Amino acid sequence: MVSDSGEWPTLGGMVLNPYAKGCPTRRILDRIGDRWTVLVIGALGERTCRFSELARRIEGVSQKMLTQTLRELERDGLVTRRAYPEVPLRVEYSLTEAGDSLRGPLKALEQWSITHLGGIMEARAAYNDRAGDE
Amino acid sequence: MVSDSGEWPTLGGMVLNPYAKGCPTRRILDRIGDRWTVLVIGALGERTCRFSELARRIEGVSQKMLTQTLRELERDGLVTRRAYPEVPLRVEYSLTEAGDSLRGPLKALEQWSITHLGGIMEARAAYNDRAGDE
DNA sequence: CTGGATCCAAATAGATACTG
């Protein structure tokens, strides 16, 4: 692909070539690529969670980032937000069908990371050694 | 997982729990998640490319970002750099075996994006409409 | 408890100029 001229999938006449500048698939990939989305999807994949539970489970996420990530996922139809007007307030998040369908690909990526982590760390060490030489 | 207490894969005694703060798999995922890595891997997956060819094919990437992405991939052992001391200089990049093994998972993600793009764009429109209401 | 709003520090990306 890339420049195999014109064999890209289309959506309503629009060509979806990720290598092209304004392509919507790029924005999707960008979104997936942020630090927290993957972890939120992973956590919600196990079960519905309320806000504070997510914050606890995903170590290091700030309230701001968690809120922001959840809003974006909600906006994209990957996560459902349900608020219970109790006191104190309770809000539960869960994956939509589309959100759930993303788990497989993400899991594959996570699996890849785990499998190749050792090799990557060795490669880095070797690279740094070489840099030290010259 | 997440907090299913202790069923994470390990590497040399180190527990690989992506939800934990300092976990190496997080850094790997972070790297993969940047804007250009996915596109560079995709482009090199087709065939070996020289620098300028990559720059042309990946629309919108600056020279700086392309260089930086390639260095990181090289450092991690996912891409091989081969320089031919000609004039003008020629440098060719290709995927290593590890780099090639990443194509599958990334392709799955790209496929997911294409499949769900329509739904996501509808969800966004609906979300914005709702925001307009209240 | 769940988040919105704000301020500020830090990381990141683009543009530009220059080199082997």
Next chain:
DNA sequence: CAGTATCTATTTGGATCCAG
């Protein structure tokens, strides 16, 4: 051609304070 170096604009993220 294939970068490096530098400067700046933009984005991002964390901390904090406040409110339903």
